[in-house]
Amino acid sequence: MATQAAMQALREPVSKSLKERMAESEALWKETGHYHGIRELTLKEKDPLRYELFHSRLLSTVIAAREVAKQISSSVMTREEGELSFALYTPEGDSVVFSTGIMVHIGVMGNFIKWMIRNDWQDDPGVAEGDHFANNDVLISAVHVPDVYFATPIFHEGEIVGWSSGVTHVLEVGSITPGGGMTSLAVERQLEGIHLCAEKVALNDRLRRDYELGIRRNTRLASFWLLDDRARITGNVFIREEVKKIIAEFGLEYYMAAIRELIEEGRRIHLARVQERLIPGRYRNPCFHTSMLKGRPGVLPQANADKLLHYPVEITVRPSGEIVLDLEGASSWGFHNFNAPPGAIYGGLSITLAQALDFDGRANGGCMLNVVLKLPHGSIVNPDYDFVSTGFSWGSVMAIFNGFLKCMSHGFFSRGYREEVLTGGNITTAVEFGGKDQYGRQTGGVNIEVTASASGARAVADGIDAAWSLWNPEGDQGNAEMWELLYPHLYLGRRVVTDSGGAGRNRGGCCFESLWMIHNSNFVYTYQIPGIVNIVTNYGIFGGYGGGSGYINIAKKTDLAERIAQRLPIPHSEGDPDQPDIKRLLKGEIITGKDAQYISEPLKEGALYEKFYLPGGGGYGDPLDRDLGQIERDISLRFVSEEMARKLYGAVGKANADGDWTADAARSEKLRATMRKARLARAVPVKDWWSKERARIASGGIKGETAEMYTECLSRSPGWTKDYREFWALPKNFSFPAAPQD
């Protein structure tokens, strides 16, 4: 039975402030262990059909809101890529239902609403029908600057009965360099661009004129931002008005009780899913990222360093079904834009759980109630510096939750649900532009076609090629022609990158590349959103490899125009990575930059920019176990080269006159047997390797940025430090040699 307090709370509306109602709800959760003190799912049990109908009405409302809002926006990101999402919340800011799209923001937007309630926004600036509050401030609750939230209250007979909220990822935010605020040069908050701090930006569903003026004056692609604002208002109003109809149909009392019962049910289903699909125990997967700023043009002195960033993901699944994510040992926050405050981690966790575990339940705020985050204070995942840059918190979030997926996959595998196993996939990286556009106007913006790239392999299938992202299950690259309308570049090619998927019995998905030619402009800056260089960031599992590290090609002052005039071959994709087409076919200044934070000098008409959305997805299982028929298909599609098929998969064969490649089963089996023997011959017992490595560590053999990473982690994390020293049986006071001073 519900407690007396819970019954009282269910009899709404009551004339209490939102702050009081939120405090009551939180007290009921603490007291009973049930959301809002709901011990029994009375409405569901009493009339399950009505309850399901009610849920369907709400869910279809938020999904429809997203589709309607898309039609208002003109941004490629919002309209074509689907980088938007909408949700319905309780009066206290707990999500009830949410649409597809960039679902990572659902819980984070709820925390934005809670922040306004906690900070008496109801009194000042006041909350009224038709108000829309905007936020992209991570210190309140957000992921990073370009994801702009709008929340609007839903009133019924003078009482707030809920909120609708929507997010779109805008193209330009007025940061230190043109683009979406993810530039490497924004190493402090004040350089990231416009921050909207729970600001009331619309009254009576209309944007304030002073707000519009501010956006026009302070961003570089304002018309797209302002249309995105109208898209969010439209989606929110759509939800608000539909909710009023639903209340009229079901009654207010039913509405208020049912939205909360749905959340409690979501909590219970989540716990049931954990117990159904995982195994209790401890899961670990260390994750890493790189930040490369040393000596880059325009970098502020405090940020002038290359860094290896550490996120030691540990998950404990308790027999109760509770999941604990512990990042003890994470690197310190720093003067770079990878800092990921708790809100961003919360968002990453919620979308990962929504897709991996909660997708067929009641995915809502209830799913996160039995999840615990342990984020060390002062670390990269819980910075304690007020001016910290979080412009590309997303890089850290993606690294961490690729590792989280691998951890969960161990559980799925052991439990027998192999169809749920999924290794690490696409990690965000993109390009920001600025300068003069093809129409002669000053411009800036970002191309995030990476929203559809590689997924990791599954235990039962290869990874998805060039069509997946963790943060948006409906990811879409956007039509090349639409990007060409927006920015001064023409696509010479957009193609799957050969050999980019992590090798394995099941291959990781291949990523893709785009090759752009600067067109109708002689003044284009490019700012690479930080990708991953120097390391392999995502993961294979059970013997599969992760995807490779990133790079770019840039060609300037080439003979491209002459070749086009003479109808000679020009590059459309990479070709052989050891001898890329851009170098093989063109003469001129051609750079292959293992520099994922590249900042270019102005590029002129005809310059080429070749962007690889590495890494490809991680592989599953021993590559030597891969089916030869799948390798034949890979080679015919140019997803795998003949050379790498031999080196990685032990597959040999030949192509016929039509170019169709057929494996030679007998020769391949022989080669595979030889390769297995070669492994045994070249490998050593771990014990022997451990002894040598230990001596190397103790004698200062680990140097540079790697040693600096260890020094930092050992100095700030007692638990991780203890594990480190114990593993290598090092003295209790061991630390790394001091980094050499410049």
Place this chain on the structure above:
Amino acid sequence: MDKYPPKEVLKDLIEGKLDWRRVKQIMSSPKDADRFEKYLALMQERVRWPEKILLPLGEHLYIVAKGKQRIVKCDCGCEFGDWRENWKLKALVYVRNTRQKLAEIYPGPRSPDPAWCEIREFYCPGCGTQLEVENVPPGYPVTFDFLPDIDGFYAQWLGKPLSEQVSAEDKSVKVTSQWARELSRQPTPKVARNARTSSAARAKRAG
């Protein structure tokens, strides 16, 4: 609860013989509550040794009951010791830590920098199967990927407690400590002259 997929379909799923349409159908269907029992039976049929599988741990690895012990075992029969000790410590390892070795996996500029990242391939000493791959910085401890709470699982989630209860405590340090003791008969690793102790480091930071 739904019994789909039956054991023979599950076998095809595991062996990669189902087309994507049928895989998707299984993914989208309610989970079969008896999956673990079917799965264990299938796994047991695949191996040639008699020990009872308690938990599949990887494509080729299992935690099995051997007498009163629980050990990790490869399907080729190779044994890796107590399940609470990281099985990788009993494997063979090949480390790709040069540009040449890394380029064999990652062509051209996709190759990581060996000063920042090395690839560790863990092989079964019995059959040469590549059981796991780590991509970590040099000097990083070997990761104990998954330490299952087997008794919590059997008793509290399956409702079928095992006859003997064993705490799921990480025992890997015992292995490395033993290695260190063996090494102690040899000279202790010299700490570099410019290495600092934690207290010295703190003192320097404090100025």
